[in-house]
Amino acid sequence: MTKGEREKSNADLEKVTDHVEEADSESLRKSVGAVLNFASKKEVKATNVKIAADDVHFLINELNLDKKEAENLLKQHNGDLLQVVKQLVDPSNN
Structure with a gap:
């Protein structure tokens, strides 16, 4: 070449x-x-979406989330605490 x-x-x-x-x-x-x-x-x-104050406090106290993050996650899951916890435990199961 x-x-x-x-x-x-x-x-x-x-x-x-x-x-x-x-x-x-x-x-x-x-x-x-x-x-x-x-x-x-x-x-x-x-x-x-309406969210329960107890659910926000649970996420803050038990999973060490800040208040805004806990509220956003609950809103994204239509206030369903169980769905939020499932997502946090296994994000691939979305």
Whole structure:
């Protein structure tokens, strides 16, 4: 392979990797946007859920969560303490 062929080959390879990097970046941007959009919708939905003060205190005292985190988890699980504990014990079982 001559020096000119090597340079052309390297330039072609660079074009391909640039294209792949741009495609990956766009895909990543779309994925992150979808996750953030889903999370904000879930948060808005969760604000209308009533939660028991005893359940919040249980999560704070027994599982060492802070108050805001305990409240958010309960809201995300429609106030169901058992579901929150199950998620915390085994997150893969969502």
